[in-house]
Amino acid sequence: MAAYEAGYGPLPLIWWFTDADGDLDVTTHEAYMATGTVVTDWDCVPASGDSDPVERVLALLDWYGSGSGRCSGYPVHEGVPGELLGRVPIADLIAALADPRAEERHDAGAVRHLVGWKTRPRQRRDVAGLPEPLRDRLLAHARRSGDSDKQGRAERWLAPPRA
Missing domain, CATH: 1.10.10 (Arc Repressor Mutant, subunit A)
Incomplete structure (x- = not known):
């Protein structure tokens, strides 16, 4: 599991990407890979x-x-x-x-x-x-x-x- 998370990020985040609809998963994953964070700022x-x-x-x-x-x-x-x-x-x-x-x-x-x-x-x-x-x-x-x-x-x- 640690190797998976090292390559792809925390598992819950990966589940979020795979559950997201449409292009949202791709966009969010690209943003995460570029910044290391998921945008949750109001x-x-x-x-x-x-x-x-x-x-x-x-x-x-x-x-x-x-x-x-x-x-x-x-x-x-x-x-x-x-x-x-x-x-x-x-x-x-x-x-x-x-x-x-x-x-x-x-x-x-x-x-x-x-x-x-x-x-x-x-x-x-x-x-x-x-x-x-x-x-x-x-x-x-x-x-x-x-x-x-x-x-x-x-x-x-x-x-x-x-x-």
């Missing part, structure tokens, strides 16, 4: 050439919502936008979801991110601080998803406490 995420935080968050939410949609047991490469979203201040996430450009696909990414397992350093506080209309909207999205795991997680994280 500031490096392309945002259509714009540095608008709302647009950047919407791009990440769209990316995260476009994968399998599962909150667990998903391909390794689908975790990348989730890792980046975990670094986004919750105020920026809320602002992006309140933006008129936010659509169902962004809600899909937000639900997956906010109700997933240990997705944010202060997840409990962040989710508790969501405005009630946004919580209701995301909960409704999860209920329509047809994914019983996501529905259960959303009920635990987003539904109002029962009296």
Whole structure:
């Protein structure tokens, strides 16, 4: 195994490359071979050439919502936008979801991110601080998803406490 890793890099990274879709695996592997690192810096995420935080968050939410949609047991490469979203201040996430450009696909990414397992350093506080209309909207999205795991997680994280 050490010889394999010496020639090709850490095994989890290799699995990520082989699981990635399309040209992403080739591009990422070339970048890794050139730099020795996988880009996970929030500031490096392309945002259509714009540095608008709302647009950047919407791009990440769209990316995260476009994968399998599962909150667990998903391909390794689908975790990348989730890792980046975990670094986004919750105020920026809320602002992006309140933006008129936010659509169902962004809600899909937000639900997956906010109700997933240990997705944010202060997840409990962040989710508790969501405005009630946004919580209701995301909960409704999860209920329509047809994914019983996501529905259960959303009920635990987003539904109002029962009296």
